[in-house]
Amino acid sequence: MGELPHISSGDAEGLLNSYLGVGYKPVHFSELYGSGTNKAIEHVGWIEVHAENYMGRGGLLPARLRALQETYSLSLHGVGLSLGSEDGLDKEHLTRLVELVSDYSPFLVSEHLAWSSHGGRYLNDLLPLPYTNEVLDRVCRHVDEVQSALGRQILIENPSTYLGFDASHIPKPTFLESMANRTGCGLLLDVNNIYVSCRNSGVNPDDYLDDFPVNRVVEIHLAGYAEDQTPEGVLLIDNHGGPVSPPVWDLFHRLIGKTGYLPTLIEWDTNIPDWNILHKEVLKAREVMSAAHQAYSLEKAG
Amino acid sequence: MSNQKLFFDALTNANFPPPDGLTETSLLGAISSMPLQERFNVYRNNVFHSLIEALKAAFPLVEKTVGTAGFKILAHDFAREHLPSNPVLYTYGQHLPDFLEQYAPLSHLGYLPDLARLEVSISAVCDAPDHQTYPAQKLAALTETEISKLCLDFAPCVRIQASPWPIHMLWAFLNDKGDDPIMKPQEIMVFRHDFSPIVRLLPPGGFTFLEALKAGKTLGESMQIVEASGTVMPPESMQSIFNDVMQHDLVKSVTIKG
Structure with missing residues (x-):
């Protein structure tokens, strides 16, 4: 992990703000840029963008991203490396990522435990993997390849899942921990994804979080989900299209109680709201993180 | 499998x-x-x-x-x-x-494919890699003969399109900037300036002229190619296109051939 370069040293408020991030959407440029050096008002220390939206691109979007980098730290979040692909990594795409990371020097680079490409065609979704030794070997090989090409650590996110595989025989937290131990990668823990996946598969999210290798977590994502109501029941859909739900805030509180402060991002990718609505989510994250961190500090002191 | x-x-x-x-x-x-x-x-x-x-x-x-x-x-x-x-x-x-x-x-x-081509061009010029521009004032000292021998290396944020449809009118109409299109062929240049896409109507022959220039022909050779195509393009039209290209920083470098 790189440093959080915008930490206000010696200032508790500034320290807390430096951990709070938002998924940057071009529609919010004015509000974020307008805050200028007075970023403490906004309580936002960093922004994250999807790496693929900036690869090989010139013009307005990258110019604005560079302008924001003067105030905010930047995290690059990839969605297209297809780390679980049976085909192997797309070398051209890896080269694009290497160039992008070199151009923007982000403080975090992350990807997903998923696959999305096959036979030279790309499916724009994070498709599930069976948790087997064979898949663990394959993913670790690919993570090694990426970290070697980038010359730095990457973080791997636990995606939401809607189904399982008969072949799976390794619990997902164990799979993630083994991957982190073998490759040295960090974990990006998406709390909403835990809740969605657990609800969809009938697992208690608290139990899942207790099993999660939180000591390997470097970044946290928070987002909203949608409910797909059908005659057979409810399926939670990880659509990043609304506010963070109360049970996800509760899980986040429990998580920070275990880890202390960690860079935490509000993701809102569809039905993108006005900045003030998104900002309220940042303030809520700040409030929960602050309260949970106090509990964490007391426990550490005790 | x-x-x-x-x-x-x-x-x-x-x-x-x-x-x-x-x-x-x-x-x-x-x-x-x-x-x-x-x-x-x-x-x-x-x-x-x-x-x-x-x-x-x-x-x-x-x-x-x-x-x-x-x-x-x-x-x-x-x-x-x-x-x-x-x-x-x-x-x-x-x-x-x-x-x-x-x-x-x-x-x-029938015009829909060409409208889609225009939108491909708009996206392409908006997202084209940034480039170093050639300062137009450097050309001020050139003689007319030297100018006719100029080759232009275009920036990636320039696209041209010739359509049998009134493509510029369609674009203007759909952006609430023009009246109902009337049927006639039109040629356009799409480029990026100050981060925004500009869709410029070209005079008849303008597409052929720019196509030749983009292929590496000199200004003089490009004018001859337009004439050979049977299109009458007055010198002031060529001058206007040339000025547009230079003033909007659409050229990376120039060379004088031979």
């Missing part, structure tokens, strides 16, 4: 059932009531919904022409035949104009 090939085939064929080996059950044995087919459909819907959204973002004028519902059907039909070849989705849809040429449900809108 690989597991991911089976998953891929089932995902991209609406009539295929989920592949074998999937389950609703977690490792802890808990069972949710939602059937497997519904669960699998989440992935299928995610893939095609996101591709349709990417196409909507790239082709707002085509969508305005055919309507929201019509565009969704078109985009879905296109996505099924043309999945992206890589994850850089802001470039997705470059084959849509050619797809529209063969797309029977919208064949009555």
Whole structure:
């Protein structure tokens, strides 16, 4: 992990703000840029963008991203490396990522435990993997390849899942921990994804979080989900299209109680709201993180 | 056959059932009531919904022409035949104009493929890599003969298009900037200036002139190619295009040939 370069040293408020991030959407440029050096008002220390939206691109979007980098730290979040692909990594795409990371020097680079490409065609979704030794070997090989090409650590996110595989025989937290131990990668823990996946598969999210290798977590994502109501029941859909739900805030509180402060991002990718609505989510994250961190500090002191 | 090939085939064929080996059950044995087919459909819907959204973002004028519902059907039909070849989705849809040429449900809108080509050009110039520009004032000292021998190395943010349709009028009309188009062929230059796309109507012969220049011909040779094509383009038209190109920083470098 790189440093959080915008930490206000010696200032508790500034320290807390430096951990709070938002998924940057071009529609919010004015509000974020307008805050200028007075970023403490906004309580936002960093922004994250999807790496693929900036690869090989010139013009307005990258110019604005560079302008924001003067105030905010930047995290690059990839969605297209297809780390679980049976085909192997797309070398051209890896080269694009290497160039992008070199151009923007982000403080975090992350990807997903998923696959999305096959036979030279790309499916724009994070498709599930069976948790087997064979898949663990394959993913670790690919993570090694990426970290070697980038010359730095990457973080791997636990995606939401809607189904399982008969072949799976390794619990997902164990799979993630083994991957982190073998490759040295960090974990990006998406709390909403835990809740969605657990609800969809009938697992208690608290139990899942207790099993999660939180000591390997470097970044946290928070987002909203949608409910797909059908005659057979409810399926939670990880659509990043609304506010963070109360049970996800509760899980986040429990998580920070275990880890202390960690860079935490509000993701809102569809039905993108006005900045003030998104900002309220940042303030809520700040409030929960602050309260949970106090509990964490007391426990550490005790 | 690989597991991911089976998953891929089932995902991209609406009539295929989920592949074998999937389950609703977690490792802890808990069972949710939602059937497997519904669960699998989440992935299928995610893939095609996101591709349709990417196409909507790239082709707002085509969508305005055919309507929201019509565009969704078109985009879905296109996505099924043309999945992206890589994850850089802001470039997705470059084959849509050619797809529209063969797309029977919208064949009555003969201008639609060229409108889509214009939108491909707009996206391409907006997103083209940034470039160093050649300062136009450096050309002030050149003689007329030297200018006629100039070759221009164009920046990547310039595209040209010749259409049998009133493409500039269509663009203006759909952007609420012009009257109803009247039927006539038009040629355009699309470029980026100050981060914004500009769609410039070219005089007759302008496309041929710029096409020759972009191919590496000198200004003089390009004028001769226009004349040979049978199009009458007055010198002031050529001058106007040349000035447009230089004043908007659309040239990376120049050389004087021979």
